[in-house]
Amino acid sequence: MTQLGNAFAIAAMLGATALAASPGAARADGLKAEVAHEWTSGSEAAAAQVIADAFTARGGEWIDTATAGFEAGHAAAINRILGGNPPTVKMFPAGPMTKELIAAGLMSDIDGLVEAEGLKDKIPPVILDSVSAKGSVYAAPLSINVHWLIWSAPVLAQIGLDEPPATWDAFFDALDKVKAAGLVPIAWGGQSWQENKVFNGVMLGVMGVEGYDSVYVDFDAEAVRSPEFREAAEIYAKMRGYVDPGAPGRLWNDATAMVLEGKAAAQYSGDWVKGEMLLQGREPGSDFFCEPMPGAPALVIQGDTFAFPKKDGADWNAAQQLFAVVVEDPQVQLDFSRLKGSIPARSDVDVSSLDACVQKGKALIAGGDAAPAPLLVMSPSAAGQFQDLISEFFNDPAMSTDDFVESFAEIVEENA
Amino acid sequence: MTLFKTDGARARWSMPLLALGPSWAIVLFCYLGTVILTFRISLTSSGMIPNGDYVGLAQYRKLLGSSRWETSFGNMLTFGAFFLAGALLVGTALAVALDRGVRGEAVFRTIFLYPQALSFIVTGLVWQWLMNPALGIQAAVQGWGWTGFSFDWPYDRGMAIYAVVLAGVWQASGVVMVLMLAGLRGIDRDIWRAARVDGISTWRTYAFLVLPQLGGMLATSVVLLSVGVIKVYDLVVALTGGGPGTASDVPAKFIMDYLFGRQNIALASAASIALLVTVLAVFVPFHYAAALRRRAREGAR
Numbered sequence: 108m109t110q111l112g113n114a115f116a117i118a119a120m121l122g123a124t125a126l127a128a129s130p131g132a133a134r135a136d137g138l139k140a141e142v143a144h145e146w147t148s149g150s151e152a153a154a155a156q157v158i159a160d161a162f163t164a165r166g167g168e169w170i171d172t173a174t175a176g177f178e179a180g181h182a183a184a185i186n187r188i189l190g191g192n193p194p195t196v197k198m199f200p201a202g203p204m205t206k207e208l209i210a211a212g213l214m215s216d217i218d219g220l221v222e223a224e225g226l227k228d229k230i231p232p233v234i235l236d237s238v239s240a241k242g243s244v245y246a247a248p249l250s251i252n253v254h255w256l257i258w259s260a261p262v263l264a265q266i267g268l269d270e271p272p273a274t275w276d277a278f279f280d281a282l283d284k285v286k287a288a289g290l291v292p293i294a295w296g297g298q299s300w301q302e303n304k305v306f307n308g309v310m311l312g313v314m315g316v317e318g319y320d321s322v323y324v325d326f327d328a329e330a331v332r333s334p335e336f337r338e339a340a341e342i343y344a345k346m347r348g349y350v351d352p353g354a355p356g357r358l359w360n361d362a363t364a365m366v367l368e369g370k371a372a373a374q375y376s377g378d379w380v381k382g383e384m385l386l387q388g389r390e391p392g393s394d395f396f397c398e399p400m401p402g403a404p405a406l407v408i409q410g411d412t413f414a415f416p417k418k419d420g421a422d423w424n425a426a427q428q429l430f431a432v433v434v435e436d437p438q439v440q441l442d443f444s445r446l447k448g449s450i451p452a453r454s455d456v457d458v459s460s461l462d463a464c465v466q467k468g469k470a471l472i473a474g475g476d477a478a479p480a481p482l483l484v485m486s487p488s489a490a491g492q493f494q495d496l497i498s499e500f501f502n503d504p505a506m507s508t509d510d511f512v513e514s515f516a517e518i519v520e521e522n523a
Numbered sequence: 524m525t526l527f528k529t530d531g532a533r534a535r536w537s538m539p540l541l542a543l544g545p546s547w548a549i550v551l552f553c554y555l556g557t558v559i560l561t562f563r564i565s566l567t568s569s570g571m572i573p574n575g576d577y578v579g580l581a582q583y584r585k586l587l588g589s590s591r592w593e594t595s596f597g598n599m600l601t602f603g604a605f606f607l608a609g610a611l612l613v614g615t616a617l618a619v620a621l622d623r624g625v626r627g628e629a630v631f632r633t634i635f636l637y638p639q640a641l642s643f644i645v646t647g648l649v650w651q652w653l654m655n656p657a658l659g660i661q662a663a664v665q666g667w668g669w670t671g672f673s674f675d676w677p678y679d680r681g682m683a684i685y686a687v688v689l690a691g692v693w694q695a696s697g698v699v700m701v702l703m704l705a706g707l708r709g710i711d712r713d714i715w716r717a718a719r720v721d722g723i724s725t726w727r728t729y730a731f732l733v734l735p736q737l738g739g740m741l742a743t744s745v746v747l748l749s750v751g752v753i754k755v756y757d758l759v760v761a762l763t764g765g766g767p768g769t770a771s772d773v774p775a776k777f778i779m780d781y782l783f784g785r786q787n788i789a790l791a792s793a794a795s796i797a798l799l800v801t802v803l804a805v806f807v808p809f810h811y812a813a814a815l816r817r818r819a820r821e822g823a824r
Binding site for chain 2: 179352490491499501502521
């Protein structure tokens with residue numbers, strides 16, 4: 108049965124790849140760009156197609172290299188860049204992930220476009236800075252992902268609430284009622300990257316943007332040993348009592364299905380959860396709510412960008428520059444975000460035609476009040492250390508808050 | 524033959540050299556070369572790209588200070604012990620059962636060997652589903668009325684690594700069975716006749732006469748299974764993802780995570796070298812003891 112299931116999955120993957128690859132065949136004389144990305148799920152592939160179509164319409168030729176899974180895709184692309192045979196364009200999350208490649212002189216910049224479009228004033232600094240070095244910009248930001256606490260409106264109605272709780276006391280009060288009603292309070296995605304996001308959300312809720320930044324941006328160990336951080340750790344630990352036994356290892360979309368089916372009250376993750384809700388025909392405001400964590404004045408953000416490795420031969424840079432122009436086209440960003448559920452990276456794009464969560468998210472991050480996700484501000488190695496510890500803390504009730512705080516402070520000191 | 528006879532001594536040396544040369548070149552450059560390269564990188568501060576910034580043993584200190592590495596290493600030992608013992612016991616038991624001349628032996632042999640043809644990813648997923656508290660055996664048995672029944676190892680911190688052992692044994696027992704069965708078939712039938720004449724019971728014949736002669740097959744099985752212990756990665760990824768938390772993490776997964784996702788090849792290299800040293804620490808004394816025994820035997824002759 109598994110083999111059959113796998114066969115279907117592979118067939119679906121191949122289908123998605125073929126679909127995304129098709130526009131490339133339409134024109135053979137354009138500027139060729141091999142585009143490496145990891146957008147293989149339904150809504151993601153459809154969103155990637157928006158860029159492919161726009162690129163083809165302007166005389167480009169999109170050669171698709173889609174890989175399932177971010178780690179596999181990044182590893183393959185990095186190996187190719189180091190090996191001297193890179194893809195023309197690679198999708199990377201915004202952040203220092205590509206810093207070493209830039210420092211080694213392997214990437215080409217898009218300063219001309221940044222200048223012409225005045226992007227320095229139109230893209231949130233935390234995103235643009237993360238892909239800049241020595242005043243040059245090395246990647247074209249496409250979209251911003253924010254993180255939401257998604258509440259099921261029917262489940263909240265069942266416990267007598269018509270809007271989501273806004274404080275931590277009300278939050279746990281509501282979860283107790285959900286539990287008493289025989290439902291699962293938190294639809295928990297039990298992989299370390301998902302658990303990591305929940306903790307970061309709680310930290311933002313308790314410590315605010317300034318406190319959050321002092322931990323993840325300034326690496327201040329004193330902030331970790333503060334009573335506020337401790338409170339965040341305790342709230343996070345308290346959530347252990349509000350998940351079901353099947354949580355360990357659960358994928359994010361399986362957790363989302365629990366909310367969709369009314370079996371669970373809430374899930375905290377990236378806006379792809381909202382994308383899944385929309386795809387299933389649910390309406391924000393009436394069927395579900397997208398909220399910041401209780402007490403959080405802002406949202407945790409991360410970004411998707413396209414980076415441009417240097418290549419041998421002719422025309423590659425022309426293709427890259429054309430690609431960057433397409434990515435920074437407001438209409439492309441708008442159409443892409445409509446399908447993927449994200450927020451356009453350019454703040455001057457009018458999002459009034461997108462869903463209510465996008466508009467709310469955009470308003471929340473507009474003042475520059477956003478907390479960067481760890482990968483946006485630190486090396487993957489450091490982010491991974493935090494991730495291991497945060498996941499271990501949730502899954503090991505024997506780990507005391509003291510131990511957690513101390514281990515966390517040690518990682519902060521090690522990477523300061 | 525006559526072609527080489529003329530040049531006696533040189534031919535005697537050049538032919539084996541010619542034949543072994545390529546494999547020696549591979550061993551020297553590919554294996555030893557990469558080991559040396561890995562060791563060199565483990566002494567640097569390399570991130571995504573190897574660099575020449577030497578930091579001494581800092582990566583090893585970081586590795587030994589990492590609780591995740593400690594867990595991974597302990598898990599490898601636990602997995603190794605139970606996986607070896609389990610696969611050998613089950614495989615031998617199956618081989619003995621088939622050796623008794625059951626009807627349809629070929630069918631059973633195929634069925635028992637079949638798991639070996641599956642990828643570890645498939646094995647991992649199937650067992651994950653079987654042990655899922657909401658979908659698997661636990662839900663079914665509880666549905667039949669035994670509400671206290673619990674079988675959710677991958678979801679239980681204390682048991683997660685044993686879930687990996689269980690799936691590993693299920694997959695590997697078939698190969699042990701085939702090897703042992705081949706060994707059993709090679710046993711002189713006269714031993715059985717003699718044992719029967721002496722009135723020795725079947726299980727005593729197996730335990731004290733037949734199985735002790737299968738040392739070679741046992742050694743082959745142990746080597747094959749041990750390689751699997753060091754390499755175990757995909758099974759863990761598919762079955763538990765190393766979780767809950769890092770409870771069922773293994774060294775290979777630690778290395779892969781730091782090598783690719785986390786772009787810290789220096790730490791990954793240090794971990795690889797630590798793993799290699801561990802393997803050597805087990806196999807060198809073992810080999811040495813075997814060589815000593817061999818020499819003693821030859822001396823006695």
